[in-house]
Amino acid sequence: MDEGLVRRLTPAVIGVLVRRGAGFAAAEDAVQDALVEALRAWPDDPPRDPKGWLVTVAWRKFLDGARAESSRRQREERVLEWPAPTPGREADDTLALYFLCAHPSLTPASAVALTLRAVGGLTTRQIAQAYLVPEATMAQRISRAKRTVSDVRLDRPGDVATVLRVLYLVFNEGYSGDVDLAAEAIRLTRQLTTMTDHEEVAGLLALMLLHHARRPARTRADGSLVPLAEQDRTRWDTEIIAEGVDVLQHALARQRIGEFQAQAAIAALHADALTAAETDWVQIVEWYDELVRLTDSPVARLNRAVAVGEADGPRAGLAALAELDGSLPRHSAVAAYLHERDGDTVVAARLYSEAARLASNAAERDHLTRQAARLNATS
Template identity: 70%
Template structure:
């Protein structure tokens, strides 16, 4: 049984059912039941037309559910008669499904859950395990999301930028449970890039590939983080780097610059530095200037200040940091790095402690705590016990 094939067929089958008149929630539920049956019956023999098989079974699952209601039996038989045998509809509604699952009516967490369920074809249990929540909690989240978009017309044009941000949220969850969400996000973004032919979507795909290329070098066996500057670059996946750079160059050639393309350009410059001392920080700063112009983001300004510190020295970096709001996430960590680079160990150690207290993950907190301890051990007047 080809689980990846089932995931790839899921949005197409949902699209067929909605075109036949089902609302999105009913179509998605029916397809999930068909997928369960497929996992039980495709173990030995794959049907010659997997998509047609899923459409037929999902349709029958829908009919069975409605025909069980005695009061509606006669009307359901008249209205929902099973279509005659024949070729399965070939229209690809995957892009519309992306739009629906990332609808503005939904919160980011609900949009992510619905995308993984309807477009990626994951089960509720798999999604729950990936996000470390009870299956019942995830089931409620998905049910609420489906109710929220129940009256949205399937043909409505959606917002690609929202879809991209949902996929980037999925990618940043990385790997938990038995589902590799980073790889799943890349698979879905590949689909979206083909369907949309949009340069920013291509930029997002390039960014994901360039980040994924560094994945095996990011952590130690104990799970602790390895900063970019300390990673073993021989462990980076050069095939993914090359693919990401090729996709990025093709997108940049269209001369319609966007946020994800700039992020990918910065990632490509880091990937090009072998060794780390060859990093072109001056060019990275120039890309951050473009990103500030596009987004106006305080987080981007923070990252730019760190890059300025590498390109022009710690004093210049601290001067750039002075204009950034201290409440921006990871401000203390950036300030600690720049003060350490400037030789101010005491201030750096204090800021590392503050950054560790504010860290959003245990791995990050552990790393920052170790930074504070490392500096403390080497401060004048401090002896190791």
């Protein structure tokens, strides 16, 4: 059975069942049951209309379950008269699932898991492997999320910003297990761009593409991190960069700038420089100013301090950094970098060591530890 086809069809089939009147949890369970039946039937007798086959079987599975509960008999009779699905509704159904899976009542982790399961069509095992948790733990998380949204009515426009944040969380998980979550996030965001004419959806897609294009150069053979300034830019994927820039330019032309477009513009300026020395830091600072205006994000302010340090010198960067809360993640690492650029290697080494102790993952911790050791060896 074509796994890619199944993953593309799953959200549309769930959407049809939800539109017919099934609760989300019951619809998702029915579609999973239909997929199990497809595994048995399709190899010997592949359907001419895979989506229609799945809708028919899943709907039958749902009705079988509904009949077992007398409290559902009235709704069952009502939805039996629902018209057959039409091709024009597929995008609407899937878009509704995006909004449902990113419902504000869910935690970010639950929203991501539910999106990957219902919209992405991944199995619980695949999602658990990607997040390095036991399958049973992930199954419980998904079950709780399904129960939370089971009675949510999709009678109002969803929040695009929430959907985009969930997709960006998926993208930032990168790669674990047998599922490349960065590639999966790009696939889902591409799908979303075909369903909604929203410049920030395009902005997020551009941002993902521009970051993903640098992926081959981000780590060494031993798995250690390579800072942006030291990356071999010949390993960046120029076709993906070109696509990201094109998507971004079309979004910016609408003159309704949002945070993902601003972040993508910064990534595009990095991608445009043939060498680190040729980076247009002045323009990057201007985009960080725009991003801070849009979000007032402490993380954006922290990254802006780095850009100011490159554009106007390390002391200007340290002055910008001094205005921020020292407990911010990566604050010590940024301070270490700026102090090193200012020639104060003793303070820089101490701050690199402090940043290593606070690092949230092993690769970053190892990189910062090596930076501290390098400076200590020369002092």
